[in-house]
Amino acid sequence: MSSCSRRQFLRSGTSVAAGFLGLQALSRSSGERIAGASERIAASDSQAGYGAVQADPAGVLDLPKGFSYRVISRAGSEMADGFVVPGLADGMAAFSDDASGLTIVVRNHEISPGTILSAFGRNNERLKKLDRDLVYDFGNGQTPGPGGTSTIVFDTRQQKVVREYLSLAGTIRNCAGGPTPWGSWISCEETVIRKGFHPQKNALLRAFGGGFTAEHDHGFNFEVPASVEPRLAEPVPLKAMGRFNHEAIAVDPASSIVYQTEDRGDGAIYRFIPKTRVEGKAKLSDGGQLQALAIKGQPGRDMRNWDEKLPLIDVGQQFAVEWIDLDDVEAPKDDLRYRAFESGAARFARGEGMWYGDGSIYFACTSGGREEIGQIWKYTPRSGAGNSAEGEPAEPASPGTLELFIEPNDSRLIENADNLTVAPWNELFVCEDRGSKTARIIGVTPDGQPFVFAACHLSSELAGATFSPDGSTLFVNAQKSGLTFAVTGPWHV
Numbered sequence: 001m002s003s004c005s006r007r008q009f010l011r012s013g014t015s016v017a018a019g020f021l022g023l024q025a026l027s028r029s030s031g032e033r034i035a036g037a038s039e040r041i042a043a044s045d046s047q048a049g050y051g052a053v054q055a056d057p058a059g060v061l062d063l064p065k066g067f068s069y070r071v072i073s074r075a076g077s078e079m080a081d082g083f084v085v086p087g088l089a090d091g092m093a094a095f096s097d098d099a100s101g102l103t104i105v106v107r108n109h110e111i112s113p114g115t116i117l118s119a120f121g122r123n124n125e126r127l128k129k130l131d132r133d134l135v136y137d138f139g140n141g142q143t144p145g146p147g148g149t150s151t152i153v154f155d156t157r158q159q160k161v162v163r164e165y166l167s168l169a170g171t172i173r174n175c176a177g178g179p180t181p182w183g184s185w186i187s188c189e190e191t192v193i194r195k196g197f198h199p200q201k202n203a204l205l206r207a208f209g210g211g212f213t214a215e216h217d218h219g220f221n222f223e224v225p226a227s228v229e230p231r232l233a234e235p236v237p238l239k240a241m242g243r244f245n246h247e248a249i250a251v252d253p254a255s256s257i258v259y260q261t262e263d264r265g266d267g268a269i270y271r272f273i274p275k276t277r278v279e280g281k282a283k284l285s286d287g288g289q290l291q292a293l294a295i296k297g298q299p300g301r302d303m304r305n306w307d308e309k310l311p312l313i314d315v316g317q318q319f320a321v322e323w324i325d326l327d328d329v330e331a332p333k334d335d336l337r338y339r340a341f342e343s344g345a346a347r348f349a350r351g352e353g354m355w356y357g358d359g360s361i362y363f364a365c366t367s368g369g370r371e372e373i374g375q376i377w378k379y380t381p382r383s384g385a386g387n388s389a390e391g392e393p394a395e396p397a398s399p400g401t402l403e404l405f406i407e408p409n410d411s412r413l414i415e416n417a418d419n420l421t422v423a424p425w426n427e428l429f430v431c432e433d434r435g436s437k438t439a440r441i442i443g444v445t446p447d448g449q450p451f452v453f454a455a456c457h458l459s460s461e462l463a464g465a466t467f468s469p470d471g472s473t474l475f476v477n478a479q480k481s482g483l484t485f486a487v488t489g490p491w492h493v
Contacts, residue, residue: 049427049443049451050490061478062455067489072161072475073152075117075482080163081230082129086150087117089477089484091176091248091353091419092464093185094154095226102162103468104226105152105475106185107484108174113139113212117482118146119166136170136222136235140213147174149187149224149233152484156472159486165230172218175263176248176419176464178354181256182281185224186238188246190263192219192334217330219243221260223284240287241272242329244336248354248419250361252381255390256282259361259379261351268337268345269293269363269379271323273391291323292340293379296399299344304368305375305407306349313404320399321379323391349375353431357422358446362405364417366433369407374417376406376430406444413450414442419463424471425492429453431462431476441465441476454487 050064061069075087086109095104111117120126124143132138137145148168155162168174168187175190197214220237247263256277260270273289274282282288295301296319305313324343329336341347349368354361361379368375381390382398389395408414411434418433428444439462441454456462460480467474474487 048445048449049453050492053452053455056457059457061485061487062457063487063489064453067487069485069487070159071483072154072486073164073484077164079119079150079165081165083119083126083166084121085164085482086111086119086146086148086166087115087482088479089150089482090174090463090479091178091188092466092475092477093177093179094466094468094473094475095179095183095185096469097226097228100228101155101157102228103154103156103470103473104228105154105466105484106167106187106224106226107150107152107464107477108177108187109147109150110173110175110190110479111146112173112191113143113146115146118144119148119150119169120144120146130169131232134169134232134235136168136237137172137214137216137218138170140215143212145170145172145212145214145218147171147189149174149185151224151227151230152475153228154468154473154475154486156468156470159473159488162228163230166232167227167230168222168224168233168235170235171222175246176261176353177221178249178251178356180223180251180258180282181253183226185226186249186258186284187222187224188248188260189218189220189222190245190247192243192245193217194332217243217332219246219331219334221246221249221284236285238284239330240290241284242270242290242326242336243331244270244334247352248363250354250356250363251282252356252361252390253280255381256280257381257391258282258284259354259363261354261363262337262348263350263352263366264337265349265367266337266341267348267351268340269348269351270326270340271391290326290329292326292337292343292345293402294322294324294344295346295402296320296322298346300341301346303346303375303377303404304349304365305370306368306372313407315404315407318401318403321402322396322399348377352418352433353420355420355422357428358426362420362422362428364420364430366416366418369409371409373409373411373415374407375404376417376420376428378403378405417442418461419465421465421467423467423491424469427492429465429467429474431465433461439478458483 276283276286350366354363460478
């Protein structure tokens, strides 16, 4: 087909579900089957997944038959260390503690200066409990950065919280991040404010004023150990991983390479090759090489599918990838992506959630696609004989591949994919960022079929979906409502 006719076809209602149904396995003549899937998911009645969602009598969280939820955390409640549960919980990951059999959930908080939702109390009355050496930015001696992470220690056998505590302090707008194979959480700052920043200097930000003045530059990643016992992580900014509007990371366990998304309408996708990698564990604070993703043979490729003058990227289309070295990665001018583009990097629309699963890295581009309501991409690293070829000298001869996995272009199917996770049995669970609409979690089966798994009626974005390592429990946040849920039921384990 010509570019024009393909665009017209892919804008039609019969095509938008194809990403979920695995376009690789479908022909263009499969319109009837695709249209049927679109209608099923629109009615929350998909044959895939776990069946239709059932109305929650409490009007909180609709789930399929046989599933139930409980609220395990509320913003403002006192934690075991004397701080309070911060608000605006976002990305999360769950870890297993082999010694105790408990699950450790590390949770981000997307809080800006001047809010009343921090761990320190409404009037910062709990600041005296802080060890200032364990606070990244104390706000010029007045008010610490209010973001960071909290940790929930959870017993999945009894489905109860053992304790909660503050685990990273003094950072700002910790949006998402990701787990490492060596048992830690990488928390990402979605901001690029500089040392000396004060919101009162910017009329658009005065609402976030408070007494905060930044002592340090922000826009970095921080590593938080998963611990059963309360402890604040050493707040070491991982500067070699780049300073930009971070969103999420994912680690390939075969190589310990860290992949990263950037939440910008014109963002890049990055990877970080740690200098120190020993027996499957990387020491990220030792530094390494930051790189940007480029399409082999197509420098500067725009992957957003916005510009009709450019060749359309079809669902299922694959690209060989190469990686471009970057320098001056602390980017005081917030120009890292622009320098990456000048060197040939590909351009993406609001890279957000990212997760490793079944040998691939999945990541969401929240406003990508022809209708600007989202894409999900799948990057598969290439492995060579013996060790992974990813990041090694053999890589150019055997590059990784990038595939457009989902571009629905129909809000009934999925709208603005945000956080996502891969279940232990390889189903994908995607949180949407739908504004004022009912928040949903959309599942995708391993063979590419969609289903509505959950619908939340709290006028609150769902965020941070993650599974306990034993596969029994899905944890998810209702961000604006300040709630964290634990969901159980007959999973496909």
